[in-house]
Amino acid sequence: MDSELKKALINKTQNQKSPDFDAAFFEKLEKVKNRPKVFSGWLTWAISGCATLCVLFIAVTSYNTPVKRTFNHSEYINSAIEIQNSLNEDVSVDDLDLTSKEYDEI
Amino acid sequence: MKMPLTDNQLMQMFADHDDDVAFERLYHKYKDALIRFSYGYTFNQARAEEIAHDTFLKVYRYKKKYDPEKTFRTWLWTICKNTNLDALDKNPVRREESLDQIHLDIVDVDEDALTKLISVATKEEIAEVINTLPLSQREALNLWMNDDLSFDEIGTILEKSPQACKNLVHRAKVILKTKLGGPRGQ
Numbered sequence A: 001m002d003s004e005l006k007k008a009l010i011n012k013t014q015n016q017k018s019p020d021f022d023a024a025f026f027e028k029l030e031k032v033k034n035r036p037k038v039f040s041g042w043l044t045w046a047i048s049g050c051a052t053l054c055v056l057f058i059a060v061t062s063y064n065t066p067v068k069r070t071f072n073h074s075e076y077i078n079s080a081i082e083i084q085n086s087l088n089e090d091v092s093v094d095d096l097d098l099t100s101k102e103y104d105e106i
Numbered sequence B: 001m002k003m004p005l006t007d008n009q010l011m012q013m014f015a016d017h018d019d020d021v022a023f024e025r026l027y028h029k030y031k032d033a034l035i036r037f038s039y040g041y042t043f044n045q046a047r048a049e050e051i052a053h054d055t056f057l058k059v060y061r062y063k064k065k066y067d068p069e070k071t072f073r074t075w076l077w078t079i080c081k082n083t084n085l086d087a088l089d090k091n092p093v094r095r096e097e098s099l100d101q102i103h104l105d106i107v108d109v110d111e112d113a114l115t116k117l118i119s120v121a122t123k124e125e126i127a128e129v130i131n132t133l134p135l136s137q138r139e140a141l142n143l144w145m146n147d148d149l150s151f152d153e154i155g156t157i158l159e160k161s162p163q164a165c166k167n168l169v170h171r172a173k174v175i176l177k178t179k180l181g182g183p184r185g186q
Helices: A002-011 A021-034 A042-062 A073-088 B006-016 B022-044 B046-060 B072-090 B111-120 B123-131 B136-145 B151-156 B162-181
Strands: none
Touching: A002 B123, A002 B136, A021 B046, A021 B136, A042 B123, A073 B111, B006 B022, B006 B072, B022 B046, B022 B072, B022 B123, B022 B136, B046 B072, B072 B151, B111 B162, B123 B136, B123 B162, B136 B151, B151 B162
């Protein structure tokens, strides 16, 4: 009969179990129960997801792609003239005359 | 008279209401069978016990994933089988495969005679024969003998057709009878 054969097989294949099998299991079970559940709630996932999106958004929008600078010749000349004019503002017309005594000493 | 709770009912109580008593009842009912089944994969008692532990821990952790439409037993055995296969991937165990099984398929099995042979043989002799069966036959035989599973349920667990599982169990029995028969048996 099927059941007799099964019983015979079970009887002959049963190994001696460790004496602390149950104790070891319930110890592992306690660790699983006491494990901190950081991401167990939907609210935690929602808040952390939003925070991640905010950080990504700031990182993406703050990034400026470097722009190739071109040399503007006319702008350079105009700037140089402005600088020269501002330097000459405090200098009188007489001072500009190179034939005056001050310069004869050379 | 109050009817005892079925495994499905116990599992639902545990899943829906965190009833640890229901979980413990299931644990005590199936622990020995899971160890025997796992031994068929690992050939190591300590590892088999560890895998039995891991199986129950998975049942505990994933209780919400239990589908009440399916039987608890098929769910439990499927978890155990997959846990064993994962462990095998990490720590492969090599065993000789029986090469003389092809011509055994036509042999019929007298189950009474086989039962007698098993009763007479030692544990070591039976272990030696079972352990050299191909994995697929060992799996099917272990499930068949360790629980009152139908071949439909065994097929669901092993992802094979019920007829294929029946054939696997039959071949395992034939090999057992042939190898245990020897000079002592018929």
